[in-house]
Amino acid sequence: AQKVTQAQTEISVVEKEDVTLDCVYETRDTTYYLFWYKQPPSGELVFLIRRNSFDEQNEISGRYSWNFQKSTSSFNFTITASQVVDSAVYFCALSENAGNMLTFGGGTRLMVKP
């Protein structure tokens, strides 16, 4: 069965600090897909990134970057020079190629203080 663990339930940083949100997953499938979503205080779920298991290249999008490491089953998310607007709950999720469901981690609440 697939499983996603976000061990950090809450992180607090001061603006301009870098912060890394951890995501560890479990799957028996060799082909799978990983996602990150952001849930700001307004409550909607905003898609950030999708990666497949064959693409281990790290990705950078502005202040956001993702580090995918199959060897440690991790897909960590780093925000560089954090801003107050980054305050949100962030979810990591996993979909197996052989399955029909998307499994979410418990989420990490990030608070960026001015």
Next chain:
Amino acid sequence: EAQVTQNPRYLITVTGKKLTVTCSQNMNHEYMSWYRQDPGLGLRQIYYSMNVEVTDKGDVPEGYKVSRKEKRNFPLILESPSPNQTSLYFCASSFGTRDTQYFGPGTRLTVL
């Protein structure tokens, strides 16, 4: 505008009073799904549908029903709501399970 809509956005009801939360998408997606979000538990899948007339249970289906009579609509039915179904509910859609799911704005349900 491509979107997933849910109605109502907020609902307070009493135990045992049947209710339906509607979900509609305009992206011609085949896959649709319902989740509930509870503190510390993330989002858990209730039911999903691979296509019209094809539905299946997720991780927490007890107390819920769904139907998929049209491609764009996927209502969630609580025939006899109980207080433990108080939660934030999200509908989502995508072309397939490997694809990015797009979420509706959420429905906050309180069962007294």
